[in-house]
Amino acid sequence: MLVTSRSYAEYEAMFDLTQLPESVLDCCAGGSSFTAEATDRGVDAVAVDPAYELATPELVDTVRRSLPAGSGIVDAHQGSFVWHWYGTPERRDEMRIESADRFLQDIMTAPERYVAGGLPELPFDDRRFELVLCSHLLFTWADTFDRAWHLAGLRELVRVSSSEVRVFPLVQQGAGDPVPFLPEILDDLDGITWEIRKVPYEFQAGADEMLVISRT
Incomplete structure (x- = not known):
């Protein structure tokens, strides 16, 4: 199990966040510091993840072991990543440890x-x-979870939202291949409007867009 620790700053950039509403859900949040930092800003923030079933010592160990594991994925696909947002690999590692x-x-x-x-x-x-x-679940793992799972997942995110859902990125993990069934899934969603929006973040080369779904 990989429990990634992304920072609030990464979330701001990945999701093009300027001002948060009163309540926010991070799904699936892993070891991100977003919920803690959003709460510090007065937001009713909740994180959900299967990893939270783990007992505390096991969760701590899993989070710590996931730090170098995440860097290993990047190392295996070096040509598929760019560094202009982080600056250096060392800065990215520092942010993950702090988070x-x-x-x-x-x-x-x-x-x-x-x-x-x-x-x-x-x-x-x-x-x-x-x-x-x-972040980094839907579409990222399209080589593991099929079209039906993705459609059910998007419908569930819409169900628990009163206003908006944002999903990032829209490419698969590793080499950043496109998701072939993305257009079909969007056509199958009822009662929503959607757009694909550029964001001020890119790590996987070409992965600089998010899906924004609004309830109608």
């Missing part, structure tokens, strides 16, 4: 903000959150 520390501190002091669960069935009421964020 992991902040996450682990917060989940131990405020465990109610971290809910065990995952797509395509989330343990939340309809329209619970104004904004729902999903």
Whole structure:
């Protein structure tokens, strides 16, 4: 299990966030510090991830072991990544370590903000959150999860949102291949409008767009 620790700054760039609404869900959040830092800004922020079922010592160990594992994926596909946002690999590693520390501190002091669960069935009421964020799960793992799973996952994200869903990135992990069934899935979603929007973040080469879904 890879439990990635992304920072609040990465979320701001990946999702082109300028001002957060009153309530936000991060799905599936992994070891991100976003929920902790959003809460510090007065937001009702909740994180959901299957990894939160782990006992505390196992979760700590998994988060720590995931730090070098994530860098290993980048090393295996060096030609598919660019560094202009992070600046250097060392800065990226520093951000991930800082985020992991902040996450682990917060989940131990405020465990109610971290809910065990995952797509395509989330343990939340309809329209619970104004904004729902999903990074590096949908579409990233399109070589593992099929079209039907993705459609069910998107419908679930829409169900728990009262306003908007944002998904990043729109390419597959590793080499950044396109997702062949993305247009078909969007055609199958009812009661929504959507757009594909450029964001001020790029790490995988060409992965600089997010999907924005709005309820109608």
